[in-house]
Amino acid sequence: MSFGSTGYDVAHLLGGGVLLLSFVLLYQRRLDAVINAFAVQGALLAAAAAWQGYSQNNGELYVTAALAFAAKAVLIPLALRLLLRRLGLHRTMETALGVGPSLLAAAALVGLAVMVVLPATAGQAQALTRENLALALSVVMLGMLMMIARRNAVSQVIGLLSLENGLILAAVGVQGMPLVVELSTAALVLMLALVAGIVVFLLRDRMATLDTESLSRQRGEGEAP
């Protein structure tokens, strides 16, 4: 499978789409839009997994794809929307890093990922696997960047989940990765997201804001106000 063949091109297209959605996540200013972009990213990820299952002829990957679609594209976005409606939040959010600088940093990170992965795997794996790994590493780093660049707790949670999307993307691209690894990674990140959701509730209850910077004023032994 190399450049020009349908399998390669479609896999490349889907992986690139996931990465593109990561960029989209970075420049959204409204929470609704962030959640929508995240849902689309989940759907694309599910499609990428399904395509890999088809081209690798591996039934387990269809399970991954179905799980990813159900969780990432439907359930989590729905839950987040419910959360937003319940909390009655103002839908805009402030960024710690401006949109322009964060997009520039994101482009630099993608370059770095490509420069690291492509030479390191030279001659050891298929071209598709290598580029898939580069894309996945980029998605992971953009997820981290999003967690840093946003001050809103909900968008930080979405950054974490999009980071996990990158991990899944890497896992499905490599042949022979057992399903249990993907499932356990997904479970781990979902647990983290659950904890983060509870933190969001508490934050809202106690401080009437979702700005995580306000937490650093509440250090120490004393009771929160």
Place this chain on the structure above:
Amino acid sequence: MLTALLLTLAGLGLLGLCAVPLSRARWGWMVVHGGALVASALFAGLGLAVLAGGALPAQALPLAIPGVAAQVAVDALSAWFLLILGLAGACASLFALAHARHAPPRLLAAYPLFLAGMALTLIAADGFTLVLGFEAMSLASWILIAAEHEDAAHRRAARLYLAFALFAGACLIPAMGLLGGAAGDVSFAAIRAAPPEGWVAAAVLGLVLAGAGSKAGLLPMMVWLPPYAAAPSHVAALMSGAMSKVALYVLARVLLDLSGPAQPLWWGVPLLVLGAASAVFGALRANLESDGKTLLACSTIENVGLIAVGLGLAACFRAADLGVLAGLAAGAALLHALNHALFKSLLFLGLGEVQHAAASRHLDRLGGLIHVMPVTAAAVLVGAAAAASLPPLSGFASEWLLLQALLAAWRVGDLAFQVLGVVAVAAVALAAALAAAAMLRMFGLIFLGRPRTPRAAGAQDGRLAARLALLLPAGLTVLFGLMPGPLLDLAAGAVQILAPQGVTERGSLAVLRVGDGGARYWPIGVALVLAVLGGAVWWLVRQRSPAGVARGPAWDGGFMAPPPHLPFGDPMTQPSATGFGQPLRRMLGGSLLAAHESVVMPRPGDPGPAHVTSGQMDPTETLLLAPVARLRDALAGWADRLRDLSLTACLILPFSTLVALLALTAWLEAR
């Protein structure tokens, strides 16, 4: 024979393991210390057998660690130090049999392990086993030092000791790694085949000097040494007599044997300089301390310095192709190591006996003990005279040899080295004189004069085993003093390892020669002359005083008669330990030990007393320990700041680390 040695080691290890259950039984302590005594005797016997018979070839350790070829072997150098360990261990174990009846179980467990660790270090034939034994020795002795951990000062001493033990390990392990080279083969045979060169050699020299030197007690890493008076007496004796020798063995083995004979002239200079400085520093400090065991520990610093001077000198002479002189210096160092192990064990045990009987080791609380503890006094007198290097005792023979070797330092062609040799001669002579003064002060304050406390007046000699533990090293000290020639012959194999061309006929039973046409020393002749002179004086005095001995009241230094509740006189009218050391403190202590002295007078009209305060400080404590402590606090402060980071900063920190690592990877791949 090696099998017997290994079995002894295994037996000691077993004894250490069984010590805790054994300590429940009433005779448990006796089994442990008796076993240590037997093992020590075996060490000494095996050492003697190898010295007389010949080296035992290397043999793989039966309990090998996977991936490591641990080997043991006994050559003449190991055997000589095994002999030292055996003799010191036997004396200490004998003393422990007499006194350590109520030792807590952890001490019983650590004591055989301490002995086994030292023996393992001595018989190791590869770097791994050497470090293993060295660290076992350090850890076991740490437990022994922490014996009386209820006292905060003792806890501090143990902590300091542990820190220095870790430091020694952190120095020795990379040194062994460097010696192993690229192949990583740390067996001694492989290291000898490819000795270190260039910067590797310099790094090995620095690391081994710091690691083993700190354990031996060389300047400037000897801060931990004086506080080890905290340990029980037999342990302190063993640490001073044997453990410092084991560290010196590591120095000699790595720097003189493993690093090969092809090292340049400066190779021995650090040892020489550090040794001379330690000798002066230790001897001076011994004159100022008022705690008896701390005094002895400082004297150990001095003697270790002298031995290091001998080793350094041997390395320098060897590099200058002066094989015979190298042999002389190496022989002097080895002989002094043996002699010091015995007389210092004797002194520590004697002081332990004093502490047991008079309930103090502080010089200002003792006095007049020669009347109530004649056996201990006689034994300590022998040890103190040997430490003061008086002929015909053992200390004199070896220090005389060392000075003869130093006086020949001009035969190395380099002018700078000749100047250094002159300075070293002056330093060693000064150290010997100061050591004699320190020993005089110690003996005088403890055993002569009048008792300073009622407890000192009621002391008495120990039991038979305790007396034996003192008389055995005392007898050996006299014996070794009378026959340095045969001892040097016995050490010929060890000298040959340190200075391959250095073995010449140095002496017979009666005479010790430096070289052809050089100075000579007749120990037995000197002893006879001294005996005849002493007898004549005694006879003359008897002749001049036909009425016999009459005791009168002691002169009280011009003070008024003591009140009746002080039957032994007013203690304040006797010189105190601090007062005795005052001249030396004023002369030399100011610059070397930061000694200070001040008088606070009461204001005019105030009838209160004036106060004199005086004291000294170890300069290494302010120059070495204080900066290290400040560095630690600064690092802790920095680490503490991490705790106060905001959430975003917490996220940025790992993220930027990851990005930096990835960038590094990309950069490395691009090259």
